[in-house]
Amino acid sequence: MVHRKSVALARDIARQRSLILHSLAIQCVERGNIDRARSYIEEGLKILQKNRARKPAYYRRWICKKCRVPLVPGLTVRVRIRSTHSYLVIVKKCLICGWINRTAVSRK
Numbered sequence: 001m002v003h004r005k006s007v008a009l010a011r012d013i014a015r016q017r018s019l020i021l022h023s024l025a026i027q028c029v030e031r032g033n034i035d036r037a038r039s040y041i042e043e044g045l046k047i048l049q050k051n052r053a054r055k056p057a058y059y060r061r062w063i064c065k066k067c068r069v070p071l072v073p074g075l076t077v078r079v080r081i082r083s084t085h086s087y088l089v090i091v092k093k094c095l096i097c098g099w100i101n102r103t104a105v106s107r108k
Contacts, residue, residue, distance in 0.1 A: 014051035018044035022058055025070045034069055034076070034096065041068050066099040 021044035028037035041063055048055055062071045071077035076096055082089040092101045 010051050011053040014047050014053045015056060018048050018053075018056065018059065021047075022070065026072055029070055029072050029075055037070055038068050041070055064094040064097060064099050065101075067094065067097040069094065069096050 021040045025037040025040035025044075028034070028040065041059075045055075045059070045068075048059070063069070064071055064076070069076050071092060071094065073079050076094060078093045078095060080091045080093075082091060087107055088105045090103045090105060092103075093099070
């Protein structure tokens with residue numbers, strides 16, 4: 001029987017390992033090795049899935065959902081801010097595959 005404390009500990013360790021892999025992936029992108037960065041990201045996602053841990057914000061927001069490359073502004077993603085009357089729209093476009101993400105943000 002698995003105790004709740006051990007499950008929580010395993011999920012915490014999985015999040016820490018995925019953070020390490022994410023930072024290694026960003027370093028690889030900065031050096032120009034995109035394939036290795038993609039493999040680090042996929043490995044981190046596998047660790048999170050295996051331990052049934054929720055994806056952290058940096059995996060949800062700063063990973064391309066189409067090609068699994070870490071989004072680094074200026075290197076792999078173009079970030080623009082569009083203004084409307086009631087809210088702002090943050091537009092992120094992956095420079096590798098062309099995937100576009102639009103996120104609405106209130107002006108308050």
